[in-house]
Amino acid sequence: MxxxxxxxxxxxxxxxxxxxxxxxxxxxxxxxxxxxxxxxxxxxxxxxxxxxxxxxxxxxxxxxxxxxxxxxxxxxxxxxxxxxxxxxxxxxxxxxxxxxxxxxxxxxLRRCASFIEVMSETDDVVVIRVGGGVKTRTLLNYCVRRGLSGCEFLAGIPATLGGAVFMNAGTSDGTMQDIVDSVTVIDRDKGMLKLRQGQGADFHPLYRSSGIANGSVVYDARLKLRKNSPEKIRGKICSIMKRRLATQPIGMPSAGCVFKNPSSDLPAGLLIDHCGLKGFRIGGAEISRKHANWIINTGGASYNDVVTLMALIKDRVYEQFTVKLEEEVQCWD
Ligand SMILES: Cc1cc2nc3c(=O)[nH]c(=O)nc-3n(C[C@H](O)[C@H](O)[C@H](O)COP(=O)(O)OP(=O)(O)OC[C@H]3O[C@@H](n4cnc5c(N)ncnc54)[C@H](O)[C@@H]3O)c2cc1C
Incomplete structure (x- = not known):
């Protein structure tokens, strides 16, 4: 120690x-x-x-x-x-x-970029500007209160808006790129820039990556949302949370999915499960019995415990399926 x-x-x-x-x-x-x-x-x-x-x-x-x-x-x-x-x-x-x-x-950014404000509104679409330091839970509460639909997929993702845009966070219910209209970035070299999505745009998100350079700051994003009833939005959030609680070790210390899915019809969790690794443990780090692509900290896990477990998973999956898993979790070594 x-x-x-x-x-x-x-x-x-x-x-x-x-x-x-x-x-x-x-x-x-x-x-x-x-x-x-x-x-x-x-x-x-x-x-x-x-x-x-x-x-x-x-x-x-x-x-x-x-x-x-x-x-x-x-x-x-x-x-x-x-x-x-x-x-x-x-x-x-x-x-x-x-x-x-x-x-x-x-x-x-939690102190300097914690705002949510309406930028424009039509009969059915509302564009809001959200600071990079705003927690997804705060954003979801705001959307339920205001009757704005589009962010529900963020239920159970404990991110900030900046981190969610940077990672292009999402699930099969939706991703950040579906709702982001533009992003204000403090670029490492060029200073403040506005990146737009759409035709001829300079914001090109991919699966679990925004394409924004490491170290560039996502200061805020404009999100395009649709009006809907608060009851319907709350209902969707509740059903997403119910599904998550049934299939993921919510509540245990983790970083969610550790590896990217090699493709949409080949989930990393399924490959790890087929290697018989659920419940396998190194030190305090354990491959969840509920979801094989989640590593949980059962108490006192070190960085090395998790990194060693990740290397073992990659080796086993490659030996069995000749598939190279790529990390989704970001390591600060
Ligand atoms: C219980 C649980 C469930 C999860 N479920 C999902 C899921 O369903 N889908 C999914 O995609 N992810 C999921 N994740 C992973 C994680 O929530 C997302 O990757 C999220 O986008 C990370 O955001 P963050 O604010 O926590 O960023 P951090 O973890 O703090 O940082 C992640 C990266 O983003 C960078 N970053 C953070 N803020 C900014 C900023 N303002 N500007 C530029 N770069 C920044 C950091 O430097 C780092 O490189 C889950 C995690 C947990 C713990």
Missing amino acids: ADWREIFENTSRLLNKEILKFLTGGMVRATRRSTELVRFSVTVGASLAQMTTFRIGGVAGLFVEPLDQKSLESFIQFLREIGSPWRLLGGGSNLLVANRFFPEPIIS
Whole structure:
């Protein structure tokens, strides 16, 4: 086990002094053209295990929550200028994080992009703008209240809007690309950009991938939804949740499906099940007995337990079916 107290004591030595100065002493950022007030909430030494649904992970040296859009943009620009890497954390529901110290800033949008607003409305269609830090549960509650249909497939997916767009999250009931009209992105190199979907568009989502570069920030998205009765929308959400509870180990620490389905008629779970691996365990990580494509943390599972189990699954499935499984879960090693 890592000695976290020692790691905490060494935290300030391990962190980038320039970044600390920007976030603390340098709250007022002077550029050649202007001086601007930038505001952040900063946690030094935040537990990543507590911020991920797998409940696995080490320590974020700097967990940074910009308090508004300007501060987020300014921070990204600063990190770009000094050549520092960074990472984005949404709901932590598709992440397997190593049990180590992460010196690079981990950025969350939950404070600066937590808005939902109506952009336009016709007799049957409503376009809403949703901040990247909004939780799917909050979005679904809003949609039920306002009688907006289209997001129901997100029931049981514990993501943020930003993470859901980035991963093009979805199920057989629908995916983000079905409802996204456009996305505002802070691009690593080009700054703020609006990506549109449709003909001649620059937003080309694929299966479980938005095509947006790693490190680019999904700041918000416009979603095109249809008016419907709150009762019908609530009913659909309830039936999706009922199905999930019957077939998936909901409530256990996990990251949902670990591998992508090789094709729509060849689910990864079926292949793993046919290898007889349900219930197989390494350390605290276990292949769910309810759904073979889910690995659950039965308590105290480490990053290495899960990674070793994933490698074993890939080997067995390849030996038996000559199919190469591809990870859906993202690993921060
Ligand atoms: C119980 C459970 C059920 C699930 N069911 C499904 C399902 O049915 N379908 C499905 O597709 N997935 C499912 N998942 C996986 C997961 O919820 C999705 O992949 C989701 O899109 C991840 O969103 P997040 O906000 O949690 O992102 P995170 O896990 O925090 O991050 C995932 C990736 O997105 C990046 N990211 C996060 N926020 C942003 C942002 N604002 N801008 C740019 N990049 C960002 C991160 O850097 C990381 O690379 C499930 C997970 C769990 C735990």
